[in-house]
Amino acid sequence: MEYNIVIGLETHAELNTDTKLFCGCSTSFGSEPNTQTCPICLGLPGVLPVINRKAFDHTLKTALALNCEINDFVNFDRKNYYYPDLPKNYQISQNHFNVGNNGSVDIIVKGEKKRIGINNVHLEEDAGKLVHPEASDAGHSLIDFNRAGVPLVEIVTNPDLRSIDDVQGYMHTLRNILQYINVSDCKMQEGSLRFEASISLCRKGAKVFGNRVEIKNLNSMKAVMKVLAYEISRQKELLDKGAQIVMETRLWDEVDGVSRRMRTKEEAHDYRYFPEPDLVPILVDKKSIDRIRETIPELSAMRRQRFTSEYLISDYEAGILTESKPLADYFEECVKLTIVSPKELSNWIINDVLRVLNEKKSHIQDFTISPKMLVDLIEMKSEIGGSIAKEVFSEMSNTGKDASSIVREKNLTPLSNAEELNFIISKIIEDNPKAIEDYGKGKKSALSFLVGQTMKITKGKANPKILIDIFREKLENNL
């Protein structure tokens, strides 16, 4: 049977602040357990949380970038539940007056633009991390509260996603926006981007949707894709048999590749939200909205379009270059520095720079070759030849030296004393009529012989690759 699919997604992104949401403890990842805690983030009695301004501004920035209406009155609420990773037995979140509501994000799915509604954008604190000892007979669990109180922005879509492709397009676009506006690193392996999905199916043509299933603990985009594929087939199978879908919360089991009904925790979704009495409300005026709006850069979709029209590169290339903001910035920095065509710069960046970064598993921000250095090299290309330029490039990426010092050190400047070299070459051509004749007959080895002779006379100072080019040109044009 054919079914319509309705999916909604909640995304938690860790904001890239130095300190937690309500205290000055560090948010850095990978420290010894419980070394980044204090009475505030441990929820000891008598403490007073105070909001981190940067975390709030980042949330506002996110809401604006996602085209939300910004509430002029914003407050925090207590979300009450008992779980050991939550030291206060409540999470400070927002329920009544979120930072932003009614936003949207445009995604491209199979070449077509689609608008996904954003229900709300709000700010909340993360919980601690539970560690379950591997031994199954261990009678205890362990808790690390370093993550407790780390600021998260939560982005909730309307149930507008209709397929797994939609979900993928949305997650990709959202991550791209969060990185562009520099509010989150979105590092999956550090859990700084996490998802919860809700999905329901209904028979095509039917008016009422089936029961909603929520899936929690999705720590990567891959997990979201896998669990939704699994859920769709699980629910289809049940519906085909005429069974009902139970409204429930399920957990994704990465190892077994199945979703399972969640047995404990919040069977009752009774969070008894109420306004957080320890925090005062925030009034957001037009001035602060304008101040934050000014910090939002041109986003990738716009930039991609502009790159094709302004720099005459293909949409495909523009797509690669604008995938990350630092890369797009790098490209535009190069464009500004030179009269070399943007198309050629784009070729270098896509073919060479990205290849090296890939090999080194590194990022453009940490790249040894600055835009100025790359441009200098490309401008030298006509002098030193394409293949040498590539060689110099790889040397540059390994050593961080600039092109001209490498060319100098390695004696790659045959044309800096071009007259001398020309003279030597002419002489060699004159002295070796046999080799010239052989080359004319198609004997390629004659070329190596001539190059070898030149190397001998120049004591190895000439670059063989360039010599080949020169000889070829001279011989083929009978110069």
Place this chain on the structure above:
Amino acid sequence: MDIDPREIDNIAKLSRIKLDDAEKVKFKNQLVHILEYVEKLNELNINNVKPIFYTSPLKNVFREDTLKPSFHRSNILNISPSHVNGFFKVPKIIE
């Protein structure tokens, strides 16, 4: 005014407290008294009164994103009932 006994069960469960039957009756009666007391507010006409969430006039209180030293771990762990290897230790959580 009365409270459904199941409501008492639910509140006890959410609060993670065990009540015996006598206590259930006792607390139910106390809750009824409280609710009846608060219900007096319904006698007032508040159609033109805006809801208030905060009684303090303070607003927009922020701190800058500046690191402060965290507490020494041993001080924090030592006030907990149980800890091991730098972690807080709690009864096993089944998922």
